Amino acid sequence: MILLIFTLLFGLWMFQNFYWKRKGLPPGPTPLPLIGNLLSIDKLGLEDFFTDIKNKYGDIHTFWLGESPVVSINDVPTILETFVKDGETFAGRPTNMLVTDMTRHGRNGLIFTDGPxxxxxxxxALHVLRDFGMGKNLMQERVLDEVSVLIDGVKKQIAAGEKEINIQDGIDLGIGSIINALLFGYSFNKNKQEEFYELKTHLQRFMRAVGSPLVRLCDRNPFMFKMLPFIYGDVTRAIKELDGFFMKQLAAHEKEINFDADIEATDFAEAFLKKRKQLEAEGIKDHTFTDKQLYGACLxxxxAGQETTSNTLAWLVIYLMLNPEAQKKVHAELHSVIGSDRFITVEDKTQLNYVNAVVAETQRFCNLVPMNVNHRLVKDVEIKGYRIPANTTILHQISTVLFDERYFPDPLKFKPERFLDSDGKFFQPSSxxxxxxxxxxxxxxxxxxxxxxxFAANLFNHFEINAIPSKPPNTIRIIGGTVQPEPFLAIIKSRF
Ligand code: HEM
Known part of the structure; x- marks a missing residue:
């Protein structure tokens, strides 16, 4: 009798797992109970897994993260028809994200919140960024400050006779300084490099802790999380370190702000705190400009703003080292359009077609985000004949689009020319x-x-960056939240 009941329950469980829970969803690889497609992801790696299932199941398919299905859209017309034309329907974020919420003291911040x-x-945040970028052009000044620190640093190394130069760390520090100045008003390059390395260490530990496949599974499964106390310990330790760092920053910064003076904010934290003061002065107490929201937004x-840009630039340098013909074309354009060691600014941009094409091709070829951030459907939709219910997790898979032959012929080749028209003018396709x-x-x-x-235009205007013949940079891809290259050194010659 017991055996019969057990067999029956087991049969029902199998029916639920292999048929019922997948009913109506687009096709995809068979998920295992509790872990979904984790074994295949682990075996193939994220990037090959996504290419493989796209080839097998087509442009719209379903894969499983633990017990949660993720519907993935992989072709440009459908992506534009859904995520762009019907934007509001696709603008949610999944709600059952335990680790995400632990990290941000609840549903706070910018990436994983949704609704009001x-x-x-x-x-x-967009308003603050725009204020810094336009009018005063503060943003360009800040970026050029860091570009100039990087260039001066490399020139000093060349003058000191250094033959093998690490440019990657300088880029990383420069991009870190820009985002830090934007958030808290100061650059690390002004004697605060130790702080940058401390923050990077906290972030790396944090990303390693929350990025592991097991933690990703726990994100959707609180029961499993509690069963794995060592993972829970890792995550909470990493969160505590980051928390301590940012909270200290914010407390120190708040003390420096003159709330009485009618001076416009020059960093995000200041703008946020001033907005809070203004709301409170108007008697509005029930607002969302809380400490937790400020912490979540800064985090x-x-x-989102440091590793992404820094890794893309590191790839750009690598690709131009491995493609000397492309680097020669960059130098020829810079010679004819700029012709001196002056700063290159946004005003020159429309004339630097090849430089723009190199940046575009780098973004395509380095394919930085192996799995796009999950979205949540806020209402039922029908896509290509599949009725997908509200609250289903859904995404448009950037990584397969950027290597799709239909949009980018010969996708495995680094070819900036694909973004130049017959007159040599730069263009950007919607793909x-x-x-x-x-x-x-x-x-x-x-x-x-x-x-x-x-960074790209000024760096290559000043330098010729070549591979060291005995140890050229490799293109091994270290997959995390974004794709990072391995550390590399270069032979760098000044052009002026
Ligand atoms: C090369 C550099 C970058 C790349 C390739 C990149 C790519 C992305 C992608 C693919 C998403 C997710 C889109 C989606 O959910 O469908 C995203 C979201 C986001 N990015 Fe970036 N990003 C870069 C730089 C930055 C920078 C510099 C910042 C900040 C100053 C930033 C802030 C954000 C934020 C806050 C979100 C979440 C937006 C939301 O959910 O409403 N990113 N980014």
Whole structure:
């Protein structure tokens, strides 16, 4: 009898797992109970897993993270039809994210919130970024400050006779300084490099802790999380370190702000705290400009804004070292359009077609985000004949689009020319979507584009960067939240 009941329950469980829970969803690899497709992801690696399931199951398919299905869209027309045309429907974020919420003291910040709090704070952050970027052009000045520190540093190394130079760390520090100045008003390059390395160490430990596949599974499964106390310990320790760092920063910064003076804010934390003061002065107590929201927003802007741009620039340098013909074309263009060692600014941008094409091709070829951030459907939709219910996790998979032959012929080749028209003018097709599309597309796209262009143009205007014949850079991809290259050294010659 017991055996019969057991067999029956087991049969029902199998029916639920292999048929019922998948009913109506787009096809995809068979999930295992509790762990979903984790074994295949682990075996193939994230990138090959996504290419493999796209080839097998088509442009719209389903994979499973633990017990949660993720519907993935992989072709440009459908992505534009859904995420862009019907943006609001696709603008949610999954709600059952335990680790994410632990990290941000609840549903706070910019990346994983949705609804009114996300809308208000995304608008606020964009407004602050725009204020810094336009009018005063503060943003370009800040970026050029860091570009010039980097160039001076390399020139000193060349003058000191250094033959093998590490440019990657300088880029990393420069991009870290830009985001830190944006958030807290100061650059690490002004005698605070130790602080940068401390923060990087905290962040790396944190990303390692929360990025592990087991923790990703626990994110959707509190029961499992409690069963694995060593993972819980790792995550909470990493969160505590980051928390301590940012809270100290924010407390120190708040003391320096003159709330009485009618001076415009010059960093994000100051703008946020002033906004809070203003709301409270108007008698509005029930607002969302809380300490936890400020912490969540700063953490998100740091995480999303540092490693992404820094890794893309490191890849750009590697690709131009491995493709000397492309580097020669960059130098020829800079010689004819700029012709001196003056700073290159946004005013030169429309004339630097090949430089723009190199940045675009780098963003495509380095394919920085192996799995896009999950979205949540806020209502039922029908996509290509599949009825997908509200609250299903869904994403547009940037990484397969950027290597799709239909949009980028010969996708495994680094070919900046693909972004030049017959007159040699730079153009961007809608299939080039490294920042995502729709309502949740990258909030820092404007800043990232400015950084990529100003660093690339100025760096290669000043230098010729070549591979060391005995140890050229490799293209091994270290997969985390973004794709990082291995450390590399270069032979660098000054052009002026
Ligand atoms: C090369 C550099 C960058 C790349 C490739 C990149 C890419 C992305 C992608 C793919 C997303 C997710 C889109 C989606 O959910 O569909 C995203 C979101 C986001 N990015 Fe970036 N990003 C970069 C730089 C930055 C910078 C510099 C900042 C900050 C200043 C930033 C802040 C954010 C934020 C806050 C979000 C979440 C937006 C939301 O959920 O509403 N990113 N980014």
């Amino acid at each position: 709090i996300w809308r208000e704070h995304r608008r606020f 998100d802007l740091w995480i 080039l979507m490294p920042f995502g599309v729709g309502k949740r597309s990258c909030l820092g796209e404007g800043l990232a584009r400015l950084e990529l262009y100003l």
